[in-house]
Amino acid sequence: MSDTPIDSSKRTWIITSACAGAVGGVATAVPFVSTFQPSEKAKAAGAAVEVDISALKPGEKVTVEWRGKPVWIIKRSPEQLAELPALDGQLADPQSQRKPSELTPEYARNEYRSIKPEIMVAVGICTHLGCSPVDKLQAGPQPSLPDDWKGGFLCPCHGSTFDLAGRVFKNKPAPDNLEVPPHKYLSETKLLIGEDKA
Numbered sequence: 001m002s003d004t005p006i007d008s009s010k011r012t013w014i015i016t017s018a019c020a021g022a023v024g025g026v027a028t029a030v031p032f033v034s035t036f037q038p039s040e041k042a043k044a045a046g047a048a049v050e051v052d053i054s055a056l057k058p059g060e061k062v063t064v065e066w067r068g069k070p071v072w073i074i075k076r077s078p079e080q081l082a083e084l085p086a087l088d089g090q091l092a093d094p095q096s097q098r099k100p101s102e103l104t105p106e107y108a109r110n111e112y113r114s115i116k117p118e119i120m121v122a123v124g125i126c127t128h129l130g131c132s133p134v135d136k137l138q139a140g141p142q143p144s145l146p147d148d149w150k151g152g153f154l155c156p157c158h159g160s161t162f163d164l165a166g167r168v169f170k171n172k173p174a175p176d177n178l179e180v181p182p183h184k185y186l187s188e189t190k191l192l193i194g195e196d197k198a
């Protein structure tokens, strides 16, 4: 007879390790993101994280850790931005109307889900069961994706796909768009993740 408790704990471990792996890649991926170093105690309490995005080029992505979660920052190219409105008909919640107060702050409830059109900020955790989607930023046919793929993310756990605004495609296991964390700009090239009050 199979042992259900072992199965369920194994499943939880797989999901946890997938997310931990996503955060673990942060330090090597973004060596220049180091302008603000909150204390360990402050980090545990969810301190905001300052990020210098001056080195980010169009099409590039960096990941920072906030409250133990990977937060993605992507500088979308003009071509990538131009594709977003055309995807609305294929998305489950193109205007981010579902759970807007939980997942999309008011200042990101717009065509690009962002404060500045070119800069996407989103929590890289799938809204289905918490895996970390992988980058599929390049447009074009590729395995597990439609031939007219415009760039975005694929969750390897159960196949949910998200566009370059973190919006989930229709008929996928993930029920909602990726979370846009509270954030604001401290200057033209400095972002504060985790706080949005003046």
Ligand code: FES
Pocket (backbone or CB within 6 Å): 126, 127, 128, 129, 130, 131, 155, 156, 157, 158, 159, 160, 173, 174
């Ligand atoms: S956890 Fe992402 S599709 Fe299931």
